[in-house]
Amino acid sequence: MASSCVDIHTHKRKGGAIEMLSLMADSEPLCEEAPCSLGIHPWHAGNRDVEAALERIATDPVQAIGEIGLDSCCPVDRSLQETLFRQQLVIAERRRLPVVLHTVRAFDRTMHILADYVLPGVIFHGFIGSAQQIGQGVRAGYFFSFGFRSLQSPRTVEALRALPADRLFLETDDAPEPVDRLYRKVSELLLCPEEQLRETIYENYLRLFGI
Numbered sequence: 001m002a003s004s005c006v007d008i009h010t011h012k013r014k015g016g017a018i019e020m021l022s023l024m025a026d027s028e029p030l031c032e033e034a035p036c037s038l039g040i041h042p043w044h045a046g047n048r049d050v051e052a053a054l055e056r057i058a059t060d061p062v063q064a065i066g067e068i069g070l071d072s073c074c075p076v077d078r079s080l081q082e083t084l085f086r087q088q089l090v091i092a093e094r095r096r097l098p099v100v101l102h103t104v105r106a107f108d109r110t111m112h113i114l115a116d117y118v119l120p121g122v123i124f125h126g127f128i129g130s131a132q133q134i135g136q137g138v139r140a141g142y143f144f145s146f147g148f149r150s151l152q153s154p155r156t157v158e159a160l161r162a163l164p165a166d167r168l169f170l171e172t173d174d175a176p177e178p179v180d181r182l183y184r185k186v187s188e189l190l191l192c193p194e195e196q197l198r199e200t201i202y203e204n205y206l207r208l209f210g211i
């Protein structure tokens, strides 16, 4: 059933699914029709209006904080990124909200930082990485979300196969394709009926967001 199809991370509403809309706290208004995550992306850690954006993150009625995290491939100073990441984790901890993470070549450091906070949920979005990293994250109770780009990496497909279904999410992020196509593709890769995949991910969503 299309209604139980969850797209855990997208920047644009596409319809036909339960979409978690990811908004940039320094510019975008909330959307009333979709569950929202709000955060300051690590690429914007050096922006001037960070303080005002943090205030928004501390108060706006959202379902998650994100996307936030560390990106080793962007030119923004690492210590600035880390400070901002921690500031937002403090808010998530205080508000008891799950976090949606943007992590590029910074998995170990991210895991190390996360251990300092008590969070109701952690989702590594657009995951590209190894089965060994999945193992580490699963032991810590975290979730992993895969998009079209994740599936282009054979190593990441191996990691996807190693992930217990109760920690899995799917997302379209910036891809123009509808989320249904991704469900079909992943159901083939996992040899799991599409309907079952939808139900499992929907249950993950309910469990994490307590809706």
Ligand SMILES: [Zn+2]
Binding pocket: 009, 010, 011, 022, 067, 173, 174
């Ligand atoms: Zn994104």
